[in-house]
Amino acid sequence: QKEVEQNSGPLSVPEGAIASLNCTYSDRGSQSFFWYRQYSGKSPELIMFIYSNGDKEDGRFTAQLNKASQYVSLLIRDSQPSDSATYLCASRKTSYDKVIFGPGTSLSVIP
Amino acid sequence: ETGVTQSPTHLIKTRGQQVTLRCSSQSGHNTVSWYQQALGQGPQFIFQYYREEENGRGNFPPRFSGLQFPNYSSELNVNALELDDSALYLCASSLGGGAIDEQFFGPGTRLTVL
Numbered sequence: 001q002k003e004v005e006q007n008s009g010p011l012s013v014p015e016g017a018i019a020s021l022n023c024t025y026s027d028r029g030s031q032s033f034f035w036y037r038q039y040s041g042k043s044p045e046l047i048m049f050i051y052s053n054g055d056k057e058d059g060r061f062t063a064q065l066n067k068a069s070q071y072v073s074l075l076i077r078d079s080q081p082s083d084s085a086t087y088l089c090a091s092r093k094t095s096y097d098k099v100i101f102g103p104g105t106s107l108s109v110i111p
Numbered sequence: 112e113t114g115v116t117q118s119p120t121h122l123i124k125t126r127g128q129q130v131t132l133r134c135s136s137q138s139g140h141n142t143v144s145w146y147q148q149a150l151g152q153g154p155q156f157i158f159q160y161y162r163e164e165e166n167g168r169g170n171f172p173p174r175f176s177g178l179q180f181p182n183y184s185s186e187l188n189v190n191a192l193e194l195d196d197s198a199l200y201l202c203a204s205s206l207g208g209g210a211i212d213e214q215f216f217g218p219g220t221r222l223t224v225l
Binding site for chain 1: 199
């Protein structure tokens, strides 16, 4: 079992719709979770981090964390074609530990 | 732009050669992590340096080694290159020790081994 798992996609949504990206993790000791966006040929860009159960909103993005279910999600509201990218979920135990990435989910927003 | 720089941008080597990749951290950051990202996969953790000491290592063989300098810039060295070493190599810097400690990535070095 991989430590961080994501559906590889591709996930296709129409412009203006909500895109829902999901991630599960296996290590219950994980404390903080990150969502990165990666455009083709570019390096990952941090979108959000979350470490408390519940929702965290930042503009069109909402991260959700459920530690009991070991589940993290990212919702993108009013999806735009510019949101088309690979989204990487990552976890970490403490700030001194390594960040473990999932394989990424490819998102395509159709105009 | 994150303020993290890497050099070179692209590199082509042949099997058996050695390579050194470089990373300059964002100002004020004392922690650098290196990742290998193969095509279509997520980044895989190679190792991390905190204040010039290695403080974490992933499942990579000893031919992958690194250094962090007093100015917190860093090098990744790979000896005896293999075809499977072809990948995007990313470094990420962070402040180190904070509650969350967000990492910021450099643009990466694309290594091709022929």
